[in-house]
Amino acid sequence: MSAGGPAHGASVLEIRGAALRRPGRGGSGDRELWSGLDLDVAHGEFIAVLGPSGSGKTTLLRSILGLQELSAGSIRVEGRPVHRGNQRIGYIPQQRPYSADTALRARDVVALGVQGPRFGLPIPRRGDRDRVEAALRDVGAAHYADRRVGELSGGEQQRLRVGQALMDHPALLLCDEPLSNLDLANQQGVTEIIDRQRREHGAAVLFVTHDVNPILGKVDRILYIAGGRFMLGTPDEVLQSRVLTDLYGAPVFVLRAGDRLVVVGIPDAEPHHDHGDAA
Amino acid sequence: MSPAAGVVPALDWGDVFSFQDYGALVQLLANSIVAGAVLGIVGGLVGVFVMQRDLAFAVHGVSELSFAGAAAALLFGGSVVAGSIGGALVAAILIGLLGSRARERNSIVGVLMPFGLGLGILFLSLYQGRSANRFSLLTGQIVSVSSPDLGWLIGISAVVLVVLVLIWNPLRFDSLDPVSAQARGVPTRAVGLVFMVLLGLIVAVAVHIIGALLVMPLLVTPAAAAMRVAAGPLAVPLLAALFGLVSAVGGILLALAGTLPVSPYITTISFAIYIVCWIVQRSRERVRRTI
Numbered sequence: 001m002s003a004g005g006p007a008h009g010a011s012v013l014e015i016r017g018a019a020l021r022r023p024g025r026g027g028s029g030d031r032e033l034w035s036g037l038d039l040d041v042a043h044g045e046f047i048a049v050l051g052p053s054g055s056g057k058t059t060l061l062r063s064i065l066g067l068q069e070l071s072a073g074s075i076r077v078e079g080r081p082v083h084r085g086n087q088r089i090g091y092i093p094q095q096r097p098y099s100a101d102t103a104l105r106a107r108d109v110v111a112l113g114v115q116g117p118r119f120g121l122p123i124p125r126r127g128d129r130d131r132v133e134a135a136l137r138d139v140g141a142a143h144y145a146d147r148r149v150g151e152l153s154g155g156e157q158q159r160l161r162v163g164q165a166l167m168d169h170p171a172l173l174l175c176d177e178p179l180s181n182l183d184l185a186n187q188q189g190v191t192e193i194i195d196r197q198r199r200e201h202g203a204a205v206l207f208v209t210h211d212v213n214p215i216l217g218k219v220d221r222i223l224y225i226a227g228g229r230f231m232l233g234t235p236d237e238v239l240q241s242r243v244l245t246d247l248y249g250a251p252v253f254v255l256r257a258g259d260r261l262v263v264v265g266i267p268d269a270e271p272h273h274d275h276g277d278a279a
Numbered sequence: 280m281s282p283a284a285g286v287v288p289a290l291d292w293g294d295v296f297s298f299q300d301y302g303a304l305v306q307l308l309a310n311s312i313v314a315g316a317v318l319g320i321v322g323g324l325v326g327v328f329v330m331q332r333d334l335a336f337a338v339h340g341v342s343e344l345s346f347a348g349a350a351a352a353l354l355f356g357g358s359v360v361a362g363s364i365g366g367a368l369v370a371a372i373l374i375g376l377l378g379s380r381a382r383e384r385n386s387i388v389g390v391l392m393p394f395g396l397g398l399g400i401l402f403l404s405l406y407q408g409r410s411a412n413r414f415s416l417l418t419g420q421i422v423s424v425s426s427p428d429l430g431w432l433i434g435i436s437a438v439v440l441v442v443l444v445l446i447w448n449p450l451r452f453d454s455l456d457p458v459s460a461q462a463r464g465v466p467t468r469a470v471g472l473v474f475m476v477l478l479g480l481i482v483a484v485a486v487h488i489i490g491a492l493l494v495m496p497l498l499v500t501p502a503a504a505a506m507r508v509a510a511g512p513l514a515v516p517l518l519a520a521l522f523g524l525v526s527a528v529g530g531i532l533l534a535l536a537g538t539l540p541v542s543p544y545i546t547t548i549s550f551a552i553y554i555v556c557w558i559v560q561r562s563r564e565r566v567r568r569t570i
C-alpha cells in the first residue's frame with residue numbers, strides 16, 4: 001500500500017550497527033549505552049521495546065524521527081535515510097493532560113496532524129475535513145469531536161493524539177509510552193486502535209513501554225535493552241528469568257500470573273556509580 | 280456616587296468626556312487611529328500565542344526593557360521608536376534563547392524586568408527635555424507620537440502580521456503540542472525564536488500607543504477573553520483581533536473627547552470585554568450542567 005514502495009526488501013525500518021553514547025557525568029568521558037544494534041521491522045510487525053529508564057529507548061525513537069543522531073550506525077525508513085518531518089512516520093507520545101482552559105476542540109488536536117507542519121493559516125484545504133473525520137472515527141472520538149480538550153478524560157485525550165499520529169495511515173508507528181497514565185480500559189482501547197492500524201493498514205509498530213502486559217497478546221517480537229546490551233526475540237524467548245538475568249547481570253525473575261507477567265528484581269536503571277560498561 | 284454639588288469637584292467630567300469639535304479632532308488624528316487599529320488587531324492575534332505559550336509575564340518584561348531602550352534614545356538623542364524596538368528585541372531574544380521552560384523563563388523575566396525599569400527611570404531622570412515625553416513612555420499617549428513615527432509603528436505592525444500569518448500553523452502546533460510538533464518535523468526552536476522577535480516588535484509598538492506599564496490590555500486580555508468564549512482555530516484569533524481592535528480604537532476615540540491619556544480608556548474597554556466573556560462562559564457552563 002505504501003507510496004513509492006520500500007527499496008530494500010519488505011522492511012519498513014532497517015537499523016544497522018546502531019550505537020548510542022551519552023556524555024558521562026562530571027566530564028568522565030562518554031558512556032556507551034549500547035552498540036551493534038541491528039533491527040529489521042516488517043510491514044504489520046509489532047515490536048515492543050522494553051528496558052529500564054535511561055537505557056536509550058526514547059533516544060532510539062528520536063533517532064528514527066531524525067531529531068537526534070546515533071553515535072554510530074545507520075537507520076533507514078522505507079529504504080531511505082532518516083530525515084526530519086517524515087510524513088510516513090506517526091508518533092504517539094505519552095499522555096500529558098491538556099490544561100482545563102486550553103482553547104482547542106478535540107477535532108483540532110487531530111487536525112494538527114494535517115495542518116500543523118504546513119505554513120500559513122489553519123484554513124482547511126479540500127479533503128482535510130474528510131481526513132480528520134476519518135481519523136476521529138478510527139480512534140472512536142467522533143462523538144466528542146466538538147468538545148474542548150480540557151474537559152475530556154486522559155483516555156479521550158490520548159485517543160486524539162493517536163488519531164493525530166494515524167493521519168493518512170503512516171507506514172511506521174513510533175509509540176513512546178502511550179499507555180502510561182491511562183486506566184486499564186483505556187490502555188486496552190488505545191492498544192486495540194494501534195493493533196488494528198497494523199492489521200488493516202500494514203503499519204509497522206515500534207512500541208516503547210515499561211509494562212508489556214497490556215500489549216503482550218499483540219507483540220510479535222521484543223527488543224529488550226538493559227545493562228549496555230540488548231536481546232531481540234519473541235516474547236517467549238526474551239521474557240524468561242534466565243535471559244533477563246543474563247542481560248542485567250543480576251538475578252531477575254519473570255513470574256507468570258494467569259496471562260500476566262511480572263518481572264521482579266530489576267536493578268536500578270541508571271548506574272549511580274559510573275563504572276563504564278556494566279556488561 | 281456623582282460628584283457632590285457645592286463642593287469644588289475634584290473631578291471635572293469635561294476632562295473625561297467632551298465632544299466639542301470632535302469631528303475635526305478625529306480628522307486631525309486619523310493616523311493615530313489607524314495605528315491604534317492596526318495594533319489592536321495584530322496585538323490580539325499575537326496574544327493568542329502569548330496565552331498558548333504562557334508568555335504573559337514575559338510580555339511585561341519585554342515592555343519594561345523596551346521602555347528602557349526608548350528612554351535611552353530620548354536621553355542620548357536617538358529615535359525613540361528605534362530605541363524601544365532595540366530594547367524590546369534584546370529582551371525578547373534573551374527570553375527566547377534562555378527560557379525554554381516556563382519556570383526558567385519566569386525567573387529570567389523577573390530578573391530582567393526591574394533592571395529594565397530601573398534603567399529607564401535613570402535615563403528619564405537625567406533627561407532635561409519636555410516632561411510630557413517622559414510620562415508618555417510609561418503610560419502612553421499616542422497623540423504625542425509624531426507622524427513619521429506613526430508611519431513606522433504601522434509599518435512594523437504590518438510586518439509582524441505578515442510573518443505571523445506565514446508561521447501560524449507550525450507556531451500553533453508547537454504552542455499546543457511541542458513534543459508531537461517536533462516529531463512531525465516542525466522546526467520548533469526556530470519557530471519559537473521568530474515568534475519572540477515578533478513579540479518584541481509588537482510590544483515596542485504598544486509601548487508608544489498605550490505605555491510600557493500597560494501593554495497587557497492589548498497583548499493579553501483580548502486573547503484571554505476570546506479563549507473564554509471560543510475554541511475553534513479560526514474563531515479564537517478572529518475574536519481576539521476584534522476585541523483588540525474595539526479596545527484600541529474605542530479607547531482612542533473616547534480619549535479624544537477628554538484631556539486624559541488614552542491608556543485608561545483602552546484598559547477599561549479591554550477589561551469590560553473580558554468580564555463579559557467570563558460571564559458568558561460561566562452562564563454557558565451552568566446551562567450545560569443543568570441539562
